[in-house]
Amino acid sequence: GQNIDQPTEMTATEGAIVQINCTYQTSGFNGLFWYQQHAGEAPTFLSYNVLDGLEEKGRFSSFLSRSKGYSYLLLKELQMKDSASYLCAPRGNQAGTALIFGKGTTLSVSS
Amino acid sequence: DARVTQTPRHKVTEMGQEVTMRCQPILGHNTVFWYRQTMMQGLELLAYFRNRAPLDDSGMPKDRFSAEMPDATLATLKIQPSEPRDSAVYFCASGLVNTEAFFGQGTRLTVV
Numbered sequence: 001g002q003n004i005d006q007p008t009e010m011t012a013t014e015g016a017i018v019q020i021n022c023t024y025q026t027s028g029f030n031g032l033f034w035y036q037q038h039a040g041e042a043p044t045f046l047s048y049n050v051l052d053g054l055e056e057k058g059r060f061s062s063f064l065s066r067s068k069g070y071s072y073l074l075l076k077e078l079q080m081k082d083s084a085s086y087l088c089a090p091r092g093n094q095a096g097t098a099l100i101f102g103k104g105t106t107l108s109v110s111s
Numbered sequence: 112d113a114r115v116t117q118t119p120r121h122k123v124t125e126m127g128q129e130v131t132m133r134c135q136p137i138l139g140h141n142t143v144f145w146y147r148q149t150m151m152q153g154l155e156l157l158a159y160f161r162n163r164a165p166l167d168d169s170g171m172p173k174d175r176f177s178a179e180m181p182d183a184t185l186a187t188l189k190i191q192p193s194e195p196r197d198s199a200v201y202f203c204a205s206g207l208v209n210t211e212a213f214f215g216q217g218t219r220l221t222v223v
Contacts, residue, residue, distance in 0.1 A: 030209070031209070033211060041216070042202060042214035042215060042216050042217055043154070043202070043214050044214070045211040045212070045213070048211060087153075087154065091209075098144055098156050098159045098166075098167065099144075099156075099212055100156060101146075101153060101154040101156075102153070103152075103153035103154075104153060104154075
């Protein structure tokens, strides 16, 4: 089975930094994905972590601790367009196992 | 540019009617997923295929839902008969083994 936990909602202001946490329990583990979904649109891929540590990609970074079953997405220099839902999706250890998504964190960025 | 294409984008139908949703995966992708999204449940996996063969459809209500891949360029999700509780956005996604999945724009289904 799989259990994924994220905060339901977060708020922040433009220019700030926000960290969205995700804890998970999976049957095996083969990497963790973060997706962004704007209201009324499809989810889009943000990042993938398979090894422990921080992966940086522009204003967005993602961290993984496999031993703790924990990941976070760090968003810097927030912009209004970052208002969206952020979905955490760990993958099981069978090759090609489908992504199972958490319910997502809705981030609201205000000016 | 390469993208996953879903049709129709919107569908309103009466309870009891058959609904068919179609998906054209990105050319060359060998894995296709069907997800359903609602406010209450979030994004739920219904079924997925590898090289057109079904790998897992345990998330799908078997009595009314069916998913197929008649060929590598077409995946279908059928609901028969449809019920109001099936109202949701249905997403198709495609990818390669162990890579990210690329999502289509979804089909917003309303069953009245």
